[in-house]
Amino acid sequence: xxxxxxxxxxxxxxxxxxxxxxxxxxxxxxxxxxxxxxxxxxxxxxxxxxxxxxxxxxxxxxxxxxxxxxxxxxx
Numbered sequence: 885x886x887x888x889x890x891x892x893x894x895x896x897x898x899x900x901x902x903x904x905x906x907x908x909x910x911x912x913x914x915x916x917x918x919x920x921x922x923x924x925x926x927x928x929x930x931x932x933x934x935x936x937x938x939x940x941x942x943x944x945x946x947x948x949x950x951x952x953x954x955x956x957x958x959x
Contacts, residue, residue, distance in 0.1 A: 906928050906946070906947045911928040911929070912928065912929055913929070914929060919948060919951060920951075921946065921951045922946060922951070923948075927944040927946050928944070929942050929943060929944045929945070930942070934954070941955055943955070
């Protein structure tokens, strides 16, 4: 028996991502990005729906300072 948990949620710019997310060993990580706030090169990333017209986007959370940004849009 396999259980599948499907969460349907559309990410908004002001959604809060808990900083402990960087400690989750099950999330994928990358060292091919750089945080604009602290310069750290490691981040965890996740996919989320961004809206009906935009589809799915990658969101990154810095393992150094916990800041979050969307692929292609660094603030």
